[in-house]
Amino acid sequence: MPFVNKGFHGRPRQPSTGLVPPGQYVVDDFPVLTAGRTPKLSLDLWDFTITDESGARLARWTWDQFQALPSEDITADIHCVTKWTKLGTRWSGVSVDKLLSGIDTEANFVMALAELDYTTNLPIADVRGNQAWVAFEFDGKELAPEHGGPARLLVPHLYFWKSAKWVRGLRLLNNDQPGFWESLGYNNYGDPWREQRYQGD
Numbered sequence: 176m177p178f179v180n181k182g183f184h185g186r187p188r189q190p191s192t193g194l195v196p197p198g199q200y201v202v203d204d205f206p207v208l209t210a211g212r213t214p215k216l217s218l219d220l221w222d223f224t225i226t227d228e229s230g231a232r233l234a235r236w237t238w239d240q241f242q243a244l245p246s247e248d249i250t251a252d253i254h255c256v257t258k259w260t261k262l263g264t265r266w267s268g269v270s271v272d273k274l275l276s277g278i279d280t281e282a283n284f285v286m287a288l289a290e291l292d293y294t295t296n297l298p299i300a301d302v303r304g305n306q307a308w309v310a311f312e313f314d315g316k317e318l319a320p321e322h323g324g325p326a327r328l329l330v331p332h333l334y335f336w337k338s339a340k341w342v343r344g345l346r347l348l349n350n351d352q353p354g355f356w357e358s359l360g361y362n363n364y365g366d367p368w369r370e371q372r373y374q375g376d
């Protein structure tokens with residue numbers, strides 16, 4: 176029987192695949208991995224912007240405007256490069272497809288920009304096609320600060336360092352550039368199914 180769970184927002188959820196990528200082990204808890212401290216963010220000052228390569232603003236939402244966008248429930252398996260996998264995590268968020276829908280761009284890559292200068296780069300194709308969200312709820316509750324609240328990127332098909340916590344925007348890039356971990360020797364793409372942990376994998 177297909178698993179269809181009507182969530183709070185009335186959309187069907189995708190089930191966990193139950194599959195575990197090579198070299199990973201399954202955890203029940205939700206580890207916190209942060210390089211540095213947890214920023215304190217005021218929702219009054221929060222915004223999410225999409226900029227082009229020159230930094231020109233293409234779109235901007237305040238917290239209230241962002242909350243008014245159509246959101247989706249997502250169930251996904253997440254895989255950290257430090258080898259833990261958590262199956263069937265449940266989120267709510269706005270798809271990046273929705274955020275990019277009004278924007279005409281030839282960009283091939285995006286840089287996710289987060290608080291405290293955390294960045295991570297992705298091909299734009301990997302944040303399109305219902306594969307990436309800006310998530311603001313986890314397990315039916317507002318996203319906890321240590322897990323990236325008020326909002327984080329969620330790109331579950333890549334290693335979890337691509338899911339930038341405290342994300343504040345996307346910069347559209349014509350040419351790829353490494354983000355924070357990518358410039359420290361982690362793989363540029365980070366496909367857990369091909370075990371792309373480090374440069375050269």
Ligand SMILES: Nc1nc2c(c(=O)[nH]1)N[C@H]1C(S)=C(S)[C@@H](COP(=O)(O)O)O[C@H]1N2
Nearest residue numbers: 206207208209210255293322335336339340
């Ligand atoms: N802004 C920011 N985002 C981040 C990180 C970080 O240090 N800063 N760590 C990344 C890594 S390596 C992982 S595994 C996940 C961890 O998310 P969690 O703490 O919610 O488990 O966040 C990713 N996003």
Ligand SMILES: [Mo]
Nearest residue numbers: 208255256336
């Ligand atoms: Mo990680």
